[in-house]
Amino acid sequence: MKAWLICIDDTDDIGTKGTGEIAEEIAAKLAPKSHVDGQQDVRRFVTRHQLFVHPDIPYTSHNSAMCFQVETDLDFNEIKAICIAHLQQESAAASDPGLAILDLASDYDIEQLIAFGQQSKIAVKTKEQAYKLAAELGVDLSEHGGTGQGVIGALAGLGLRLSGQDGRVKGQLTLDAEFDGSKTIQLSVAQVLAQTGLQTVISTCGEVLSHEQLLNLKGKIKAVYIQHQFALLVSNDSGEWRNANQQQLKAY
Structure with a gap:
C-alpha cells in the first residue's frame, strides 16, 4: 500500500459544489476505509490552502486549493483515472480544474515544492512555471477543462501541505x-x-x-x-x- 498526496483547484463556480467537497468525494473513492481503530484517519482530512488574491488571478471566491493524502493499493493509472472521472462529472461548467498527484515515496525535491507553494501565496505564478517544476520533480500535473488555470493552485497546494505549517481542515x-x-x-x-x-x-x-x-x-x-x-x-x-x-x- 502506497501513500499519495493529491491536490485539486478551480473546480467550482458560484452556486455549485465546492472544491473541498469534491476533494472529499475523491478521497472516499480512492480509500473507502476512513477509520482506524474506531477513529477517523486524520491523514484523510482535506486541507484548504489559501493562495494569492490578485486581479490577474481568476478565482471563484477565495482562491484556495484543496489537498488530501490517501493510502491505497491502487496503482497510479487507476488513481488518476478515478480523479479525472470525478472531476469531469462534478466540476462546474465554467471552472478551470487542475489536478496534482504526488507519490510520497518518490525521489522529489520537497524544498522546491514547498517554495513554489509559499510563493503562490504572495505572487502571481503561471501555468508554464507550474508545468516546468512538476516535470522536474516528477509530480503528475494535469488540467481538465476551461483554461486549466487550476494546475497552478493544485501544485502549490501540494507544497503548502508538505510544509506542515499551512492549511485549514475542511468543515x-x-x-x-x-x-x-x-x-x-x-x-x-x-x-x-x-x-x-x-x-x-x-x-x-x-x-x-x-x-x-x-x-x-x-x-x-x-x-x-x-x-x-x-x-x-x-x-x-x-x-x-x-x-x-x-x-x-x-x-x-
Missing part, C-alpha cells in the same frame, strides 16, 4: 453530542483529542498544550495543519484557553 469538528456551539463547553485536551481524532492542541503562539489542560469551546470548532500535525488552534483569553476565532484562523 468543522464534531464534539460531545450535546454541543451545538451556542454555549461554552469545557473539555480537557485529552477529551478533545479522543472525540475528534486530532493529534494535538496548539496555541496561536505555537505552544503545545498538555493533555490535562482545560479548554473552553464555543461556536464552530475548526482544525488547522501546523507543526506537521492536525491540531485544534486555541488562544489564551484572560487566563482561559479558547478555540481560535475566525480572524486567528485566517493565517491558515
Whole structure:
C-alpha cells in the first residue's frame, strides 16, 4: 500500500459544489476505509490552502486549493483515472480544474515544492512555471477543462501541505453530542483529542498544550495543519484557553 498526496483547484463556480467537497468525494473513492481503530484517519482530512488574491488571478471566491493524502493499493493509472472521472462529472461548467498527484515515496525535491507553494501565496505564478517544476520533480500535473488555470493552485497546494505549517481542515469538528456551539463547553485536551481524532492542541503562539489542560469551546470548532500535525488552534483569553476565532484562523 502506497501513500499519495493529491491536490485539486478551480473546480467550482458560484452556486455549485465546492472544491473541498469534491476533494472529499475523491478521497472516499480512492480509500473507502476512513477509520482506524474506531477513529477517523486524520491523514484523510482535506486541507484548504489559501493562495494569492490578485486581479490577474481568476478565482471563484477565495482562491484556495484543496489537498488530501490517501493510502491505497491502487496503482497510479487507476488513481488518476478515478480523479479525472470525478472531476469531469462534478466540476462546474465554467471552472478551470487542475489536478496534482504526488507519490510520497518518490525521489522529489520537497524544498522546491514547498517554495513554489509559499510563493503562490504572495505572487502571481503561471501555468508554464507550474508545468516546468512538476516535470522536474516528477509530480503528475494535469488540467481538465476551461483554461486549466487550476494546475497552478493544485501544485502549490501540494507544497503548502508538505510544509506542515499551512492549511485549514475542511468543515468543522464534531464534539460531545450535546454541543451545538451556542454555549461554552469545557473539555480537557485529552477529551478533545479522543472525540475528534486530532493529534494535538496548539496555541496561536505555537505552544503545545498538555493533555490535562482545560479548554473552553464555543461556536464552530475548526482544525488547522501546523507543526506537521492536525491540531485544534486555541488562544489564551484572560487566563482561559479558547478555540481560535475566525480572524486567528485566517493565517491558515
